[in-house]
Amino acid sequence: MSSTGITLLVAFILACYYGFYSTYPFMILMGPAGMGSIIGLIIGLIMGDPVKGIEVGALIQTMYMGVVGYGGVLPVDQFFACIIAIPLAISSGMSNESALALAAGFGALGVMIDTLWKTINTSVWTPYIDRACEKNQYRKIAKGAGLYPILTRMAISVPIITVLLFLGSTAVNWLMDNLPEWLQVGFNNMGTILPAMGFAMFVSYIGKKELIPFFIIGFYVMKFASLPIIGMAIFGAFIAWLVAKTDKSSDTEGGLA
Amino acid sequence: MEENNENMTFENSSLAENTAVTAAAVENTENLNAAVENAPDTNAAMENSSAGSPAETDEEQKKPYRKIPKGLLWRCWFIFCFFQRTCQCFDRAYCNAFTYGIMPILRYLYKGREDEDEQIHAGLMRTRNYYLCEQSFSTVVFAIIIGMEEQKANGADISDELIMATKTSIMGPLSGLGDAIHGSTFRQIAIALTIPYCLEGSIVGALLMLIGMNITPWLTTLIGFPQGYKLGSEFVLKLLQSGKMQKAASAAGLMSMFIMGGMAAKYANITLSLTFKNDYKEIKIQDMLDNAIPGLLTIGAVFGFYGLIQKKVSTNKLILGTMAIGIALSACHAMGY
Known part of the structure; x- marks a missing residue:
């Protein structure tokens, strides 16, 4: 392997990180399995370049903004997109936008793994627990609900990711050298447009049409004044307070709530 | 007892x-x-x-x-x-x-x-x-x-x-309460406040996001x-x-909407590189757009996507469609050059 490649060991460690955390253990601690920036930090620490890891992870996160898989439905597997794109971006030094385009492609593959895993849970492990409940077999219940599904997920995903990362860095390096310019620029364009989709998802996730004007206000305040984020927060809090206040005084109009 | x-x-x-x-x-x-x-x-x-x-x-x-x-x-x-x-x-x-x-x-x-x-x-x-x-x-x-x-x-x-x-x-x-309070408000505020630092590769930013x-x-x-x-x-x-809980959640929703609007202006920046040339001078389409309505393409793209999402178009289709558009724009030198 070339010096920029990912060694088999690192690929395997990264694959295990995905295999274990993609079952969402200790779900109340949000982040290690859901948010690009934090995944990027962890991957970056494993690979020795946390700064680049966070950069790419945050970019992937903006693409999937608002898609966090609440209610158990996962439209895209942000974690899988990250675990492929971030290591490759770190090892091959490709541009962040190209990494984003790469991630978008793999997000879909992750959903397939996720669906396969849930199908196995549904048709194998849940009936297994049902049978254990019939006979009060406590150990079987514990293993069926915890250990076995985690091992299943790892068995599905670890080989795929290890191979993708190990071969991928070579393949990606080769591609970056040989890809025609129009295609590379095309992927970069895609990476430029996709964050807009992330913000659109955020808007539809909030799900309140009455609040859309405030998104546009925020957009143009930033466009013209380019405030630091803390300034935006102060303005936002103040506007929210004003609206809540006027809302209270004129209940007849229905208001925002 | x-x-x-x-x-x-x-x-x-x-x-x-x-x-x-x-x-x-x-x-x-x-x-x-x-x-x-x-x-x-x-x-x-x-x-x-x-x-x-x-x-x-x-x-x-x-x-x-x-x-x-x-x-x-x-x-x-x-x-x-x-x-x-x-x-x-x-x-x-x-x-x-x-x-x-x-x-x-x-x-x-x-x-x-x-x-x-x-x-x-x-x-x-x-x-x-x-x-x-x-x-x-x-x-x-x-x-x-x-x-x-x-x-x-x-x-x-x-x-x-x-x-x-x-x-x-x-x-x-x-x-529903949980999704409204954590999912679409406080967690989004935490993300909105820290993601600018993460985009610059700040480790502290990522840690703050995790904590927030x-x-x-x-x-x-x-x-x-x-x-x-x-x-x-x-x-x-x-x-x-x-x-009260719902009211607080609603106010927080407004705030995160406002901040996210700002984030969109800062981090989603779609510009065209299309130019028309005649004998006298070069006209850049993007300059004309910026003079008319700044950020029109970006906000147009956001709400274009929003409309498609409202119509329940799947995310994968959106991504594939975006890829097609990105390559098409590149092929006719309209963007990214």
Whole structure:
């Protein structure tokens, strides 16, 4: 392997990180399995370049903004997109936008793994627990609900990711050298447009049409004044307070709530 | 115990009024009505059991009230939290974690009884139906069910159906509340405040995001779990009927919308590189657009995507479509050069 490649060991460690955390253990601690920036930090620490890891992870996160898989439905597997794109971006030094385009492609593959895993849970492990409940077999219940599904997920995903990362860095390096310019620029364009989709998802996730004007206000305040984020927060809090206040005084109009 | 009972009866009297308010506040939950109607029964049952009607006094003396120790309670909290999603499935969602989490408690409650095995079996079977809830409020639901199981094990007249109906009816509204408070407001604010630093590769930014996102869920579970266990289903009814919570969530939603708008302006920047040349000069399309309405393409793209998402176009199709457009724009040198 070339010096920029990912060694088999690192690929395997990264694959295990995905295999274990993609079952969402200790779900109340949000982040290690859901948010690009934090995944990027962890991957970056494993690979020795946390700064680049966070950069790419945050970019992937903006693409999937608002898609966090609440209610158990996962439209895209942000974690899988990250675990492929971030290591490759770190090892091959490709541009962040190209990494984003790469991630978008793999997000879909992750959903397939996720669906396969849930199908196995549904048709194998849940009936297994049902049978254990019939006979009060406590150990079987514990293993069926915890250990076995985690091992299943790892068995599905670890080989795929290890191979993708190990071969991928070579393949990606080769591609970056040989890809025609129009295609590379095309992927970069895609990476430029996709964050807009992330913000659109955020808007539809909030799900309140009455609040859309405030998104546009925020957009143009930033466009013209380019405030630091803390300034935006102060303005936002103040506007929210004003609206809540006027809302209270004129209940007849229905208001925002 | 007796003091507790007095509180229960005192609050019981106002429960009838509360019921109406709650039902009005929470729409779309048929089950909730059933639970609300059942709630007074529960409390009545609790009263009977722990105050002890004369007929039961003998039994009470033989079997002192078996309370779940704190250590066990939090151990089960950990099990439930840790394995909540590890065995999620399509048909019953997170029910497996519920079974696993409540198992040690059932074993403790019925330990040494004559009908130990049957009772534990029945208790486990009560958890085998559909269960889905947002992860932090899920612990509140869990705590309430533990509270009910404890009452039941100590002789209260709580039927299997009541426990299952309570679980099914409170998980929906609480889940909605959880998604509204954590999912679409506080967590989004935390992300909005820290993602600019993350985009620049700041380690502190990523750590702050991790901490910020976890504040409200942890507060919910650390306060809600013991409270839910203590007060039972009454706690939820109280929580749902206080409109303040919804108002705060709405204000926070507005704020995160505003900040995200700013983020879009800063980080989604779509520009065209298309130029027209004639004999005299070069005209850049982007300059013309910037003079007319700045950021038109970006905000147009955001709401274009928004329209498609509203039409339930799948994310994968959107990504593939974007790829096609990106390559097409590159092929005709309209963007990215």
